Amino acid sequence: MENAKKKSVPVLPWMRSPIDVSLFEDCPLDLLPCLDPRLKVALQNMGISSLFPVQVAVWQETIGPGSFERDLCINSPTGSGKTLSYALPIVQALSKRAVRCLRALVVLPTRDLALQVKEAFAAIAPAVGLSVGLAVGQSSIADEIAELIKRPKLEAGICYDPEYLFQELQSAVDILVATPGRLMDHINATKGFTLEHLRYLVVDETDRLLREAYQAWLPTVLDLTRFDNENQFPRTNTFLPFAFGSLKTIRRCGVERGFKNKPYPRLVKMVLSATLTQDPNKLAQLDLHHPLFLTTGQSRYKLPEKLESYRLICGSKMKPLYLVALLQSLEGEKCIVFTSSVESTHRLCTLLNFFADLKIKIKEYSGLQRQSIRSKTLKAFREGDIQVLVSSDAMTRGMDVEAVRNVINYDMPAYIKTYIHRAGRTARAGQTGRCFTLLHKDEVKRFKKILQKADNDLCPDYSVPSSSIESLRPSYKSGK
Numbered sequence: 001m002e003n004a005k006k007k008s009v010p011v012l013p014w015m016r017s018p019i020d021v022s023l024f025e026d027c028p029l030d031l032l033p034c035l036d037p038r039l040k041v042a043l044q045n046m047g048i049s050s051l052f053p054v055q056v057a058v059w060q061e062t063i064g065p066g067s068f069e070r071d072l073c074i075n076s077p078t079g080s081g082k083t084l085s086y087a088l089p090i091v092q093a094l095s096k097r098a099v100r101c102l103r104a105l106v107v108l109p110t111r112d113l114a115l116q117v118k119e120a121f122a123a124i125a126p127a128v129g130l131s132v133g134l135a136v137g138q139s140s141i142a143d144e145i146a147e148l149i150k151r152p153k154l155e156a157g158i159c160y161d162p163e164y165l166f167q168e169l170q171s172a173v174d175i176l177v178a179t180p181g182r183l184m185d186h187i188n189a190t191k192g193f194t195l196e197h198l199r200y201l202v203v204d205e206t207d208r209l210l211r212e213a214y215q216a217w218l219p220t221v222l223d224l225t226r227f228d229n230e231n232q233f234p235r236t237n238t239f240l241p242f243a244f245g246s247l248k249t250i251r252r253c254g255v256e257r258g259f260k261n262k263p264y265p266r267l268v269k270m271v272l273s274a275t276l277t278q279d280p281n282k283l284a285q286l287d288l289h290h291p292l293f294l295t296t297g298q299s300r301y302k303l304p305e306k307l308e309s310y311r312l313i314c315g316s317k318m319k320p321l322y323l324v325a326l327l328q329s330l331e332g333e334k335c336i337v338f339t340s341s342v343e344s345t346h347r348l349c350t351l352l353n354f355f356a357d358l359k360i361k362i363k364e365y366s367g368l369q370r371q372s373i374r375s376k377t378l379k380a381f382r383e384g385d386i387q388v389l390v391s392s393d394a395m396t397r398g399m400d401v402e403a404v405r406n407v408i409n410y411d412m413p414a415y416i417k418t419y420i421h422r423a424g425r426t427a428r429a430g431q432t433g434r435c436f437t438l439l440h441k442d443e444v445k446r447f448k449k450i451l452q453k454a455d456n457d458l459c460p461d462y463s464v465p466s467s468s469i470e471s472l473r474p475s476y477k478s479g480k
């Protein structure tokens with residue numbers, strides 16, 4: 001289990017002297033050294049006038065003096081801007097060499113998150129002539145291949161040698177944002193798909209991606225991009241028979257792009273999370289090169305600056321009434337309600353829709369639903385047509401929806417990491433936000449212990465007017 005009680009594991013030496021991101025200030029774009037003017041304009045078009053501390057710290061270690069010499073492990077609170085912290089330097093670094101081939105891979109655990117990150121890259125990459133692709137299973141694999149692989153122009157009436165055609169296949173994208181499953185599909189079966197030229201690998205939401213369920217993709221990617229001596233010198237015949245062509249990546253030195261006889265540059269890795277694991281065994285899977293740890297403040301688990309936490313203590317039977325009364329008191333502000341499972345998400349959503357006179361639109365958002373339903377619901381939530389999402393944990397890590405003012409834990413989170421990722425859907429990018437947790441009196445002690453692991457365990461009681469509870473009783477009884 002992600003947080004199952006573990007005997008305390010010694011922290012790796014390189015994690016004991018981290019760079020403290022909280023010592024960095026916001027930096028106006030005008031003062032950011034080496035920022036490509038075209039990227040500055042793209043950022044301004046996104047309404048961004050300065051970079052957040054984590055973005056400045058990472059810029060320093062990548063484009064700045066650090067110059068990508070070390071792999072980066074970044075532990076930064078939810079909503080602190082981690083996506084741009086890696087997207088910006090990678091896009092700037094790739095813009096220096098105008099060759100179309102797959103040189104950056106960003107892996108995320110869910111489709112919605114991958115879509116969100118792809119949009120962040122798409123907002124800046126075209127400004128410097130780079131293209132971004134998506135491999136998440138959102139469309140058919142044939143459509144995805146058409147987006148990712150550029151086919152050679154064929155002249156009518158000429159019969160082409162299949163080996164020639166295979167060699168002529170090229171990547172149509174410089175940057176690929178992918179989920180593990182679809183990435184593996186392309187690695188294993190898409191002609192012309194290769195990681196041979198990969199320079200940057202980003203593992204976002206690392207804790208999630210290092211769990212068993214996703215694990216096959218990481219060793220595969222590391223094997224296909226590892227630079228080892230046996231490839232030090234170009235093979236006499238570097239073309240493997242077609243059948244193996246897309247399965248084995250040959251990393252040659254001295255390829256056409258100017259790395260004349262210099263070893264191919266190493267694969268730079270960046271791993272990020274708001275609750276980055278410190279487990280040596282998990283981190284060992286990443287095969288990090290001279291890793292540098294960037295974290296924020298002294299506490300391992302840091303909540304967003306402007307998050308306010310509250311608790312509501314009530315009997316289990318009364319929980320739905322307290323939830324409805326709380327939602328009514330929030331007067332239609334955007335909320336995400338978390339339950340402990342997809343089944344209870346479905347049950348609660350059904351129950352809430354019994355309260356016909358509730359003026360707020362409530363929808364379920366969970367792994368039980370088809371992706372197309374989830375994407376439609378998320379779009380409606382982003383646009384404000386739905387005010388309340390009832391969700392399970394899996395679906396919301398990293399999700400960035402503007403103006404979510406409140407998070408409500410209908411079921412108490414079992415671990416601090418769960419609390420952080422749930423509460424982190426609000427109070428993003430320096431905005432204010434509130435996180436309410438409904439507790440049975442027997443849960444109060446355990447919840448207090450969980451919250452004490454965070455840098456801010458203040459969690460006063462919040463009361464909803466008893467009149468609103470009473471007024472809801474009749475409709476609740478009739479719905480039972």
Ligand SMILES: Nc1ncnc2c1ncn2[C@@H]1O[C@H](COP(=O)(O)OP(=O)(O)OP(=O)(O)O)[C@@H](O)[C@H]1O
Pocket residue numbers: 047048049050051052055076077078079080081082083084273274397398399400424428429
């Ligand atoms: N420099 C900036 N100025 C203003 N807004 C920014 C800046 N950088 C990022 N943002 C916005 O802040 C929000 C949060 O960014 P992002 O999703 O990257 O956070 P995160 O740290 O990845 O959060 P999580 O841990 O939940 O994934 C996004 O809406 C993003 O557009």
